[in-house]
Amino acid sequence: MEIHHVSILGPGLLGGSLALALKKYCPEIKVCLWGRREESLQTASNMQAADMYTIDLPDAATWADLIVLAVPVGVMLPLVKGMEGFLKSGRVLVTDVGSVKSSVHREVGKWLSVRGIDFIGSHPMAGSEKQGIEYAEADLFWGAMVAMTNEEQCPTELVERLAAFWKSVGGRVMMMHSDEHDRVVARISHLPHALAATCSRAAYQDCESIKELLKALAAGGFRDTTRVSMGKPSMWAEIMLENKQEMLLALEVCLRELTSLRKALQDDNFSCIQSWLQQAGERRRLIYPEDKA
């Protein structure tokens, strides 16, 4: 199996960017974009993002060596079911770009695997705040980490081929288990989103009379801490539910942390608050050693 024809299902930010990236970096690969609505395909076509555009799922399925599911995680299973009979075992590899991996393997991977069709999960850590193909960029994946998960144990050769595919559009590939992936993204992406939203929400509670002051005094710290809370609510609600168990665990950790800070404040325990903050800085420094206090 070589990758000559790629069908990207979902002409959104990620799907559109992948199409543009292939055009730029792998012009020998032909790209088909499938979408539910003519409208976004028209936009994609105006951008000359692909070689072929279709709203016909079997068309997209039969055409491809590689199928990339670039749709919300919740619609992946109905979509692959819609391709049943048009996907040929041993001829096609299916992957996705979903931001959770365990549930994708549990549903999509398993369903395909039972039918002898190869599935390997992908999560390119790129561009989640802006939405829609109009923001698509050929270099979106350049330098981005791409997590890959192989719960259905596809042969090494296929894993290597998919890794090479992501590398060819600039990705840095890392293999991991889907449960490790989901715990990590809960902590570095989904929980930060919930905390940023909490911070935005908390600003206005019991502050009706001083709204103008909030607005006037808010500076860079508030801006940065809350930035990701501007993401699309429906998309993030979905992501959090898809990663429900890890999100609940992460929220437990947070509630415990905030409760212990509250206790230290109530007790006027300066050294406890100081070491709580100190440890926070140290943990962040493990991730970004170059950032100075």
Add this chain to the structure above:
Amino acid sequence: MEIHHVSILGPGLLGGSLALALKKYCPEIKVCLWGRREESLQTASNMQAADMYTIDLPDAATWADLIVLAVPVGVMLPLVKGMEGFLKSGRVLVTDVGSVKSSVHREVGKWLSVRGIDFIGSHPMAGSEKQGIEYAEADLFWGAMVAMTNEEQCPTELVERLAAFWKSVGGRVMMMHSDEHDRVVARISHLPHALAATCSRAAYQDCESIKELLKALAAGGFRDTTRVSMGKPSMWAEIMLENKQEMLLALEVCLRELTSLRKALQDDNFSCIQSWLQQAGERRRLIYPEDKA
């Protein structure tokens, strides 16, 4: 009373920047820097930050028309007490740059007021992450909001003079009550700090075995959401304790918010999570209307 001689107590980031700003924008004003340690005064002197440097508190006190307390809030009262007898009623105005205002008025303002000495609170919303005079900049206050609080009801003329002083170094002045100030900064600065620290702390709990993955996958969202947690722990522990009541209230709001998100997740309540996130975005947009989702 005109402002000809300013004594800045505390040659740190804010004090040092104010000295440099006065030199640049108000060269007619003479500046004295007081510090506890010769060492930081030497650094200030190498930077030619002021006209005079002293470790003698009475010296700094008798010299000035305006005294700026640029030391941690907790040492302000001992410091003004150390100037007793050297501060002349009607001849000197005292202000500060502390990040809380109620406790400063309750302690420092009241103590001075009883002795007939004018005190007006100031909080320039500028530079809190980096520490020390080596990071001082003449333009630190340029465009920064300066909250001013006048709980001891100094005459309008003095308020206007202090406002003009802050404007001359680039500040945008806003009068408010100290309790309004403290509530607002709890929400837009102190709570964001606590949440950023919580986010950094939570990343590593139950994740010992996947530390390398955390590091590899952490992207811009985590970086921004946690940035302020790199502030100096002792300074922030102090600030949180000085604003204890408002911090406890803000933490209550947060715990309630996170608990309701947890409940919605447990119930698989998509529309509840979505509207919770939606409202977060809307509230942030009230503060930063120009930021797009």
